[in-house]
Amino acid sequence: MSAAVPSKAGLFDCRDSFAKTIEALAEADPRIVTVVSDSVGSSKLGGFRTKFPDRMVNVGIAEQTLVAVGAGLANGGKVPFVSAASCFITGRALEQVKADIAYSNVNVKLIGQSSGVAYGELGPTHHSIEDLAWLRLFNNLKLIVPADPWETEQAIRAAAAFDGPVFVRLSRMAVPALERPANAVFEIGKAETLVEGTDTTIIANGTMVHRAVAAAKTLAAEGISTRVVNMATVNPLDEAVIAAATETGAIVTVEEHSVRGGLGGAVAEVVISTNPVPMRILGFPGFVPTGSADFLFDHFGLNETGIADAVRQTIARKK
Amino acid sequence: MPVPATPLKNDLVAEIAAQALWIRRRSFQMVYEAQQGHPGGDFSATDVLATLYFGVMRYDPKNPRDPKRDRFVMSKGHCTGAFYSVLARAGYFPEADLSDYMKPLSKLNGHPNRNYLPGVETNTGPLGHGLPVALGIAIAGQIDNADYRTFVLTGDGELQEGSNWEAALTAGHRKLENLTLIIDRNRLQQGARTEDTASLDPLDDKWRAFGWHVEVVDGHDHAKLLDVLSKSPKGRGKPLCVIANTFKGKGVSFMHDNVAWHHGVPTKDQFEQAMRELV
Numbered sequence: 297m298s299a300a301v302p303s304k305a306g307l308f309d310c311r312d313s314f315a316k317t318i319e320a321l322a323e324a325d326p327r328i329v330t331v332v333s334d335s336v337g338s339s340k341l342g343g344f345r346t347k348f349p350d351r352m353v354n355v356g357i358a359e360q361t362l363v364a365v366g367a368g369l370a371n372g373g374k375v376p377f378v379s380a381a382s383c384f385i386t387g388r389a390l391e392q393v394k395a396d397i398a399y400s401n402v403n404v405k406l407i408g409q410s411s412g413v414a415y416g417e418l419g420p421t422h423h424s425i426e427d428l429a430w431l432r433l434f435n436n437l438k439l440i441v442p443a444d445p446w447e448t449e450q451a452i453r454a455a456a457a458f459d460g461p462v463f464v465r466l467s468r469m470a471v472p473a474l475e476r477p478a479n480a481v482f483e484i485g486k487a488e489t490l491v492e493g494t495d496t497t498i499i500a501n502g503t504m505v506h507r508a509v510a511a512a513k514t515l516a517a518e519g520i521s522t523r524v525v526n527m528a529t530v531n532p533l534d535e536a537v538i539a540a541a542t543e544t545g546a547i548v549t550v551e552e553h554s555v556r557g558g559l560g561g562a563v564a565e566v567v568i569s570t571n572p573v574p575m576r577i578l579g580f581p582g583f584v585p586t587g588s589a590d591f592l593f594d595h596f597g598l599n600e601t602g603i604a605d606a607v608r609q610t611i612a613r614k615k
Numbered sequence: 616m617p618v619p620a621t622p623l624k625n626d627l628v629a630e631i632a633a634q635a636l637w638i639r640r641r642s643f644q645m646v647y648e649a650q651q652g653h654p655g656g657d658f659s660a661t662d663v664l665a666t667l668y669f670g671v672m673r674y675d676p677k678n679p680r681d682p683k684r685d686r687f688v689m690s691k692g693h694c695t696g697a698f699y700s701v702l703a704r705a706g707y708f709p710e711a712d713l714s715d716y717m718k719p720l721s722k723l724n725g726h727p728n729r730n731y732l733p734g735v736e737t738n739t740g741p742l743g744h745g746l747p748v749a750l751g752i753a754i755a756g757q758i759d760n761a762d763y764r765t766f767v768l769t770g771d772g773e774l775q776e777g778s779n780w781e782a783a784l785t786a787g788h789r790k791l792e793n794l795t796l797i798i799d800r801n802r803l804q805q806g807a808r809t810e811d812t813a814s815l816d817p818l819d820d821k822w823r824a825f826g827w828h829v830e831v832v833d834g835h836d837h838a839k840l841l842d843v844l845s846k847s848p849k850g851r852g853k854p855l856c857v858i859a860n861t862f863k864g865k866g867v868s869f870m871h872d873n874v875a876w877h878h879g880v881p882t883k884d885q886f887e888q889a890m891r892e893l894v
Contacts, residue, residue: 329758353754356788358781361747365785368751371736372759373682376751391741392778396748400738401730 307470313445315340317452331378333362339379363392366404382408382424398434406463412552416588429557438462439530443505450482487534493523497541500550511603542571546610555579574613631837635665642696645716647886655863655876657697659801664701666840676706679733688767690745692726707734743776750782753794772804787826792848795855801863822856834859
């Protein structure tokens with residue numbers, strides 16, 4: 297198991313990066329433990345279990361207890377990484393996330409695996425396109441949505457280094473490694489401008505970032521100078537970068553999430569309070585029909601073409 | 616440490632009884648002054664709390680997050696009258712602060728907040744949260760082979776929350792002898808008797824079936840509580856469930872076993888009568 301091995305040519309499953317990073321962190325810090333709900337394989341934590349059998353707690357299929365046990369382990373001085381399918385660790389255990397983790401303000405890292413529509417054909421029970429909207433309400437819970445293997449490693453390391461509650465939303469969808477400067481640094485709460493532009497800004501995170509970059513290239517060829525911001529941290533938001541984006545006069549947000557209350561809603565809350573400009577929020581409208589994740593991305597315009605179209609339409613609304 | 620060095624057992628029981636009386640009087644005054652609270656459950660839980668804090672647990676209120684401390688999780692987080700009283704009495708914060716109970720911007724919220732008050736391990740209030748968190752603390756102790764104990768007090772109606780049984784399963788599976796659950800078995804939930812709502816009996820058999828060692832005691836008998844709670848868990852090989860048979864409103868005649876006092880508040884006359892009875 298290695299993050300360096302692409303699942304398809306040039307594409308990566310960020311869970312590999314998560315697994316490799318958590319194993320490396322655990323080697324160095326005996327406080328680090330993992331907590332799972334029969335979710336070892338889906339979290340790619342088989343290697344961790346082999347290396348640290350006494351430091352993995354498997355509570356069985358019991359997500360309320362999964363999250364609460366994380367809080368208890370933190371009380372006992374551990375740094376728990378609690379990992380399960382994002383749809384269940386959030387929706388099934390939402391009150392535990394609220395009371396035991398966020399409101400109690402404990403040093404627990406929640407890892408939402410296979411978020412968004414990664415489980416495609418399994419349907420909306422297994423999709424997690426509501427998680428950011430739910431969790432964004434807990435003001436002290438850091439929310440990070442990494443876009444590629446490098447950012448996944450950085451996010452996991454930053455979560456471990458931060459003393460407090462963090463949710464990291466991972467995907468199992470294959471993504472390319474983003475191009476960024478060799479001296480790039482990741483910081484919780486800091487957005488990353490991947491492409492400079494002056495006519496409009498696309499703000500994306502997670503699996504949508506590389507699609508946004510591709511759309512910006514298409515638009516550049518048409519003479520539309522498009523900025524692309526990777527807003528990996530949804531809480532706290534990088535409000536300065538959003539305020540700066542309003543100066544391009546139009547903003548399109550893209551996320552593998554519902555259009556209600558996620559990244560787009562978060563950005564809109566900042567935009568209306570600073571410099572209102574035309575905006576478009578791209579995502580899923582609600583419960584989606586049957587289809588693979590890739591089918592659903594295309595069906596709802598969450599691809600290079602759909603994003604470029606949305607940008608053109610939003611620019612047309614500039615005052 | 617508030618617990619005196621190896622006191623004679625009779626002295627210790629008398630000390631616990633004195634503390635319990637103080638807690639009942641003070642918590643009822645808090646409810647009377649705030650005109651809010653859950654005094655019936657405060658009174659059913661008081662003797663368990665007094666026994667734990669003045670006869671069983673190891674803790675240092677000056678070092679409330681000492682990694683070696685015994686932990687207490689107040690799962691029935693609505694009974695803050697009794698809980699805050701025992702914490703103040705144990706030295707975690709000044710007794711005078713109890714007068715701030717539920718006042719605007721007070722640290723003494725209706726349900727406990729660990730970020731406001733030392734001695735609170737986790738924020739409770741919604742039911743069914745305490746045991747799963749206590750389970751996590753006990754697992755941390757098990758991983759470290761530490762010798763601290765983790766105690767959690769739940770109500771009995773609270774056991775209708777499924778999260779308790781998730782945690783019960785894993786505690787039994789892991790043979791967590793460092794974990795002790797005490798059930799305040801007053802047989803009354805907010806609106807009715809537990810057995811008329813979603814019955815819990817035979818409650819002892821349920822816990823045994825989940826792999827726990829069960830002790831059923833009079834939850835107002837300090838000597839009995841002291842016996843079962845202070846016994847070393849070493850070698851038991853199972854988590855301990857103490858079913859403390861109690862009465863809601865214990866100690867005041869007009870509140871005794873009366874569901875109306877779940878969150879009833881006293882009039883001036885009732886308060887004065889209670890103070891005359893609690894001596």
